[in-house]
Amino acid sequence: xxxxxxxxxxxxxxxxxxxxxxxxxxxxxxxxxxxxxxKEIVKEDFNQQxxxxxxxxxxxxxxxxxxxKRELSTLNFSPSIQYLEPLxxxxxxxxxxxxxxxxxxxxxxxxxxxxDRAYQMDSRGVDQITTGSFKxxxxxxxxxxxxxxxxxxxxxxxxxxxxxxxxxxxxxxVPTYEMSVDETHPHPxxxxxxxxxxxxxxxxxxxxxxxxxxxxxxxxxWIMNSDGIFLNHPERDFVGKNAFTVxxxxxxxxxxxxxxxxxxxxMLAGKEGSGAYISGWHRGMAGEIQKLIAYAPVRLEDQxxxxxxxxxxxxxxxxxxxxxxxxGVIHTLYTRQFYLQVIIGLVxxxxxxxxxxxxxxxxxxxxxxxxxxxxxxxxxxxxxxxxGLVENAADLIYSVDADGRxxxxxxxxxxxxxxxxxxxxxxxxxxxxxxxxxxxxxxxxYDIFNQKSADFHMEWLREVKETGKVxxxxxxxxxxxxxxxxxxxxxxxxxxxxxxxxxxxxxxNITGRKAIEDRxxxxxxxxxxxxxxxxxxxEINNPMTVILGFTEHLLEKTESLPEIHxxxxxxxxxxxxxxxxxxxxxxxxRIPQVSETSAEVxxxxxxxxxxxxxxxxxxxxxxxxxxxxxxxxxxxDPQELQxxxxxxxxxxxxxxxxxxVLKVATTASLDGKRVAIEFTDTGAGIPREAQAKIxxxxxxxxxxxxxxxxxxxxxxxxITKFGGNIIFTSYPADEYPEKHGTTFTVYLPIISGPExxxxxxxxxxxxxxxxxx
Numbered sequence: 001x002x003x004x005x006x007x008x009x010x011x012x013x014x015x016x017x018x019x020x021x022x023x024x025x026x027x028x029x030x031x032x033x034x035x036x037x038x039k040e041i042v043k044e045d046f047n048q049q050x051x052x053x054x055x056x057x058x059x060x061x062x063x064x065x066x067x068x069k070r071e072l073s074t075l076n077f078s079p080s081i082q083y084l085e086p087l088x089x090x091x092x093x094x095x096x097x098x099x100x101x102x103x104x105x106x107x108x109x110x111x112x113x114x115x116d117r118a119y120q121m122d123s124r125g126v127d128q129i130t131t132g133s134f135k136x137x138x139x140x141x142x143x144x145x146x147x148x149x150x151x152x153x154x155x156x157x158x159x160x161x162x163x164x165x166x167x168x169x170x171x172x173x174v175p176t177y178e179m180s181v182d183e184t185h186p187h188p189x190x191x192x193x194x195x196x197x198x199x200x201x202x203x204x205x206x207x208x209x210x211x212x213x214x215x216x217x218x219x220x221x222w223i224m225n226s227d228g229i230f231l232n233h234p235e236r237d238f239v240g241k242n243a244f245t246v247x248x249x250x251x252x253x254x255x256x257x258x259x260x261x262x263x264x265x266x267m268l269a270g271k272e273g274s275g276a277y278i279s280g281w282h283r284g285m286a287g288e289i290q291k292l293i294a295y296a297p298v299r300l301e302d303q304x305x306x307x308x309x310x311x312x313x314x315x316x317x318x319x320x321x322x323x324x325x326x327x328g329v330i331h332t333l334y335t336r337q338f339y340l341q342v343i344i345g346l347v348x349x350x351x352x353x354x355x356x357x358x359x360x361x362x363x364x365x366x367x368x369x370x371x372x373x374x375x376x377x378x379x380x381x382x383x384x385x386x387x388g389l390v391e392n393a394a395d396l397i398y399s400v401d402a403d404g405r406x407x408x409x410x411x412x413x414x415x416x417x418x419x420x421x422x423x424x425x426x427x428x429x430x431x432x433x434x435x436x437x438x439x440x441x442x443x444x445x446y447d448i449f450n451q452k453s454a455d456f457h458m459e460w461l462r463e464v465k466e467t468g469k470v471x472x473x474x475x476x477x478x479x480x481x482x483x484x485x486x487x488x489x490x491x492x493x494x495x496x497x498x499x500x501x502x503x504x505x506x507x508x509n510i511t512g513r514k515a516i517e518d519r520x521x522x523x524x525x526x527x528x529x530x531x532x533x534x535x536x537x538x539e540i541n542n543p544m545t546v547i548l549g550f551t552e553h554l555l556e557k558t559e560s561l562p563e564i565h566x567x568x569x570x571x572x573x574x575x576x577x578x579x580x581x582x583x584x585x586x587x588x589x590r591i592p593q594v595s596e597t598s599a600e601v602x603x604x605x606x607x608x609x610x611x612x613x614x615x616x617x618x619x620x621x622x623x624x625x626x627x628x629x630x631x632x633x634x635x636x637d638p639q640e641l642q643x644x645x646x647x648x649x650x651x652x653x654x655x656x657x658x659x660x661v662l663k664v665a666t667t668a669s670l671d672g673k674r675v676a677i678e679f680t681d682t683g684a685g686i687p688r689e690a691q692a693k694i695x696x697x698x699x700x701x702x703x704x705x706x707x708x709x710x711x712x713x714x715x716x717x718x719i720t721k722f723g724g725n726i727i728f729t730s731y732p733a734d735e736y737p738e739k740h741g742t743t744f745t746v747y748l749p750i751i752s753g754p755e756x757x758x759x760x761x762x763x764x765x766x767x768x769x770x771x772x773x
Contacts, residue, residue: 039327043292046326047274050215050294050319055272057221058296058317059489061209063472064103065300068172068198069152071100076174076196079182081110083193089119090127097121104205105198106164110176113194115140143175143195151175154300154313157202157225159240164199168231168240173197203239206232210317218283219321223298226268226314234283251280254288262293267316272296282322290323336367396486396507399493402465404445404458407502414440416509417448420479450478457505464492465500474510481689485514537582544582548575574611580639598751599638601666601675602627608645609664616649620659627666634675634748636722641748644715648679648744651711654702655683655742673750674724680743685732694728724748 075081075096080088093108101123110119115135121127134140142153153173161169176196178189206223210232213221222233230238230246238246243263247256258277266273274294282289298315390397396413400406409417417440445454456475464470472489486507492500551572558565605627616623652662660682667676686694686701693699695716700709712726719726725747733740 042326043276043323044274046216046321047276047292047294050219050292050321051272051274051296053213053215054221054294054296054317054319057209057213057319058298061205061223061298061315061317064205064209065154065298068100068103068105068200071096072152072172072174072196072198075108076176077180079180079185081196082176082178082180082188083182083185084110084112084119085184090121093119093121093127094125097123097125100198102208104201104203104208106169106201107199109197109199111137111140111194111197113144113192137195139171139173139197140195143173144192146192149175149177156227156313157229157231161199166240168202168229170200170202171197172200202231206315213319215319215321216325217321218325219319220283221317221319223315223317224263224267225316226270228263228268231315247280254278254280259293262295267295267297267318270297270299270314270316276323291320292323292326293318293320295319332371336371396509397504398440399502399504400445400461401502402461402500404454404461406441406443406445406448409440413507417479420482420484421448422480448479453477453479460490461503464490464503468492468500474514484509484511486510541579541582544575544579548572548579551575570611573607577639577642581643597635597637598633599636599641600633601631601641601677601748602629604638604642605645605664605666605677608642608649612646612649612653616653616662619653619656621653621656622659622661624661624663625665627664628668631666631668631675632750634722634724635751636718636724636748640718644718644746645677645679647711647715648746652679652681652683652742652744655681655685657684668750669747674747675750677746677748678743679746680741682741685736685740685742686728686730687732688735691728691730695726719746719748722748 075092078092079085080092089110093110097105097108106123108121111117111134115133115137116131118130118132118134119127120130139153139155142148151174153171155171155173157168157170159166159168161167161171173195174197176193178185178191178193181188202225210221210223215221220234222238223231224243225231228243230241230243233239244260247254247259255278258275259279262275262277266275272295274292276290276292279289279291280286282291295316295318298317300313300315390410391412393410394412396410396416398406398409398413440448445457448454449457453476460473470489470491472487474485474487477484477486487510488505488507491504491506493502493504495501551568555565555568555572558568605625609623609625613623649662649664656662663678663680665678665680667678668674669676690699690701695712696709697713698709699713716726726744727747728742728744730742731740
């Protein structure tokens with residue numbers, strides 16, 4: 001102090017006071033400014049989280065709307081609906097209603113083309129036919145325009161729908177044309193036959209997707225349509241009211257210009273975004289309350305309808321929460337910091353600036369650390385809640401980087417991948433293998449999917465990166481030896497520069513639903529083939545009658561010529577077999593009755609092999625037979641069994657390109673109840689991936705145009721009709737180059753009791769072996 005006497009003077013105290021007051025004022029100003037900036041940053045971040053929640057809810061609602069459109073279109077394809085068949089239209093509607101009732105559908109309506117009759121099915125499953133004038137229905141006039149064929153109309157929500165006055169009802173309609181084929185309508189006219197519509201309770205549908213949403217501690221979600229009407233809102237008396245007037249009616253003293261502007265310029269325009277506004281209440285609290293809001297549109301119509309009507313019918317999902325929930329944490333932190341600054345300034349003025357600053361700095365650091373730890377704990381809990389949602393979801397949710405390497409995966413996806421990659425098949429009881437997070441994280445898509453499926457996903461990732469768009473696709477996926485169908489969405493996760501550095505993949509396993517769709521398509525194919533087959537059979541029947549007549553005449557003339565007579569006898573037998581086939585075709589669409597006739601297998605096989613012997617020789621196929629001549633008679637129609645044997649022999653011949661060996665053997669089972677007929681070839685074998693579907697209708701491994709896929713399916717039906725069975729073993733050439741080939745074994749039950757005595761069976765003789773080359 002002696003070297004610096006100024007600091008001992010009274011002016012030094014004034015100077016220090018001024019300097020510290022200035023520093024204190026500057027620090028307070030900067031602190032308040034920093035706090036306000038931090039509040040705005042946190043608000044924006046919170047609103048972005050709300051926007052993600054709003055967009056996710058909107059996408060779920062859009063998927064539900066699209067599901068209803070698909071169900072409406074599927075129902076519209078039904079012949080029962082197109083032709084209003086008296087015995088089946090109600091049952092068809094009732095089946096569809098069972099799958100869409102939970103989506104808010106309260107009625108299914110089918111109106112005739114001239115609008116004089118309506119076929120209705122209400123939410124209770126009660127059907128009725130109403131006669132009257134429905135010509136004024138706007139969707140009937142819309143459906144009558146040819147350019148709307150195949151389109152789905154979603155009308156604005158209305159409270160004036162007959163029988164539903166006062167309820168928020170939207171109508172989803174599709175034009176109906178007579179396009180489908182069934183037994184009673186083999187030649188559809190293609191004419192307009194009216195309109196099919198769903199009556200949907202918009203409030204129930206909106207409530208389904210918003211009632212469980214909670215943003216922050218007390219935030220909630222609501223939905224409004226393009227007319228500004230609340231479809232759902234936590235305030236029950238707001239539902240069905242105009243969003244621009246109902247708030248003002250409840251609390252006239254508060255200005256709602258901010259929220260009205262957001263609704264008018266953003267939400268009704270079908271835009272997404274976020275903002276803030278002043279409200280007069282929130283979950284029981286009253287007064288001016290600032291709220292944060294994020295909103296996203298729900299598209300209801302396709303682009304063609306938008307261009308035509310010059311207005312897009314859409315809804316908007318909003319998620320709102322009080323700003324005080326966000327500001328509370330920041331306010332507490334910066335209030336504490338403000339008091340510390342004041343204390344530090346006062347300590348400096350008292351002459352103990354260094355000691356007290358050091359002490360309070362430590363105190364500030366410890367309190368800040370505690371606050372940080374508390375925030376970390378809260379963040380951990382929030383992450384745990386989010387992780388719980390993801391882990392317990394019934395969808396496959398996993399993230400990958402740009403190289404397709406897994407960064408995270410939920411339990412459902414890990415279990416499905418682990419099960420599919422193992423030897424456990426989906427049909428096995430309890431056949432689910434628990435997959436772990438560590439088992440898959442770090443692996444690539446190529447380690448999980450096969451080459452084709454992995455390439456598909458990688459191409460999709462590149463598409464998302466280039467376009468920045470989120471798209472949903474339905475696609476097949478191969479995992480291990482199993483085939484699946486997924487409905488997948490891929491979202492790019494962007495860094496601070498807006499570039500995607502990772503991708504979130506959400507897939508739903510729709511394998512079961514796809515199998516049902518494929519089965520329905522096959523049923524439609526079979527119905528069409530049945531109709532065509534009847535016409536073809538009639539055309540074949542006439543010349544066959546002529547052929548058999550002349551053959552019978554020639555048989556009478558050539559009794560003295562054994563060689564010609566034997567040849568004509570073969571022609572007559574084969575003609576009768578063709579006639580039997582024609583009769584089968586004529587009864588193709590009807591349920592066949594089981595024939596109680598019997599057949600002698602050895603003689604039938606010898607007769608069949610005599611027919612195909614020349615064909616096998618021309619294909620350089622050596623025939624080896626081992627037939628037991630005195631086998632018991634079996635249940636079955638000889639003509640149909642011969643058709644099965646020829647199908648199996650032809651399939652074996654087609655499999656042996658360039659020649660081979662065909663072995664045919666018959667034996668009686670050890671229990672004396674069945675006869676086994678084996679057809680063994682040395683062909684290329686059946687590919688392993690095709691073996692599970694070899695008996696499916698329309699499935700074939702042959703080249704296009706060389707097979708219908710019905711031979712083995714019809715053969716299986718014939719054998720099982722008589723209580724028998726067909727099994728096969730196959731060794732594909734690419735896996736078993738030394739012993740490739742296929743063996744089909746037909747088992748037929750032996751007739752017993754009075755039937756056996758009537759047939760005059762003799763005991764089985766030792767087997768005889770013959771070789772034809």
